[in-house]
Every structure is written in C-alpha cells, then in structure tokens.
Amino acid sequence: MEPVAFNRGCYSVDMRFFYRVTISAFCSSSRAMEVEGLCVFDKRVILFGGEGTAKVFSSRVRLDALDQQLIEQSNMPIAVVEAVDPIVLGAKLVDCCDCRCCDCDLCEIPTCVCQCFSCDLTPGDDYRRVFVTLGQFSIIRLERDSQLLMPVYDYCLPDKSCNCGSGCSCDDPCEMFQNISFPVDQFFPPKPPCDNPCDSGRQQCCRK
16 A cells, blocks of 8 residues: 555555466366466555554553564554455466467465465466456455544443333342343344235234
8 A cells, every 4th residue: 555646645555366266177088187276366446545644652662672563653544455255257278379478477476375275386388378257346445543522421320129010020130131022123134024915824924
C-alpha cells in the first residue's frame, strides 16, 4: 500500500494472488494423472483512507530496548483483503510457440508458496503449457483506528423485589429462568409469513 501522488488521502493497494491448481492429465494410458500448477494474478485498486500522521505509543514499551512491535507505527490505514475460493471458468492446453511474450514471464514466487508443492516448480517452456481462467470474488478495504463518542451509563443493579408470575417462585432464580421462553428470533431471523395457503393443513404448517 502506497499513497497516491497529487491525491491526498488516497492509496494504491497492490495485491498478488497465488493459486495452486490441480488438473487431471491423460497421457497414452486411459488412467488420469493429477498435475499441480501455479496461477498468479495481480490486482491494483485505489481507495480513500484519509491522512494520518500521529505516532502511536503504548505503555508496553521497555526502557532498556526498542519496542519492535510499535516502532514506526502510526494511525495510517491498513489494507485488508477478504477472498473466497476462486471459480474455475476455463482451461486450455497451449503449445509453447503459441504463448505470448507477456505470458511466459514468471514472477518472483515467495518461498512459502513454493513449499506448498511437493516438488519444484518448472516454467513449462519445453513442450506445452496449461492456461487456466479463474474467477475471484474479493473485498478490499482500508481500516484505521478512529475515536468515537459513545454514551456511558453507570452500573444498574436489580432490586430484590420482582413481579413474578403465578408459575414461578421469586426465591428460586433457576425456576424463574426455566419459565422464560428462549428468544429464538434474536439468534435466528424469523420465518417469512405464509402468504398463499392452499388448505388448512398448510395453514397449520405455517403456524408451526
């Protein structure tokens, strides 16, 4: 993430996605063989995150050493990416002579990505190359700490007296709690009403 020149408060976010793709290859035999490959996708977005030049300090700092956790930390925004599993849209087998110059350039692959494969990655320039088209849904946002004004109330202690129903005892809180219905609608959204019931049986089903 870097600030955009001549556009204060905007930042460009450069992302690189690495995908491990498994395909079934059929050679001379009728039995399929699984082959793993690597797909790389680069994306850049420009988002507004505001300006922040305040330095951040914490009481966890040690006087005899530098606080490496908060060193050079400020209230600048932080880029966050949420991504789901990609969707395979298409795949084709292409000869190396038909590849474009921009397709044959391999980017720098981090060591942690290479360790996800059981063997070393090869560029595949000798014979053929598989091109895979993936659809990626993602949400990119900028996050930063902000001060909000929230109303604060003092502790509210209940009184000893309460208006209890006839089916429970005021002296036993467990018995009182058992008579309270479970708030299902607060945990799960309510079911939609039945608009067009055909018979009484369906009306009874809707009421349930």
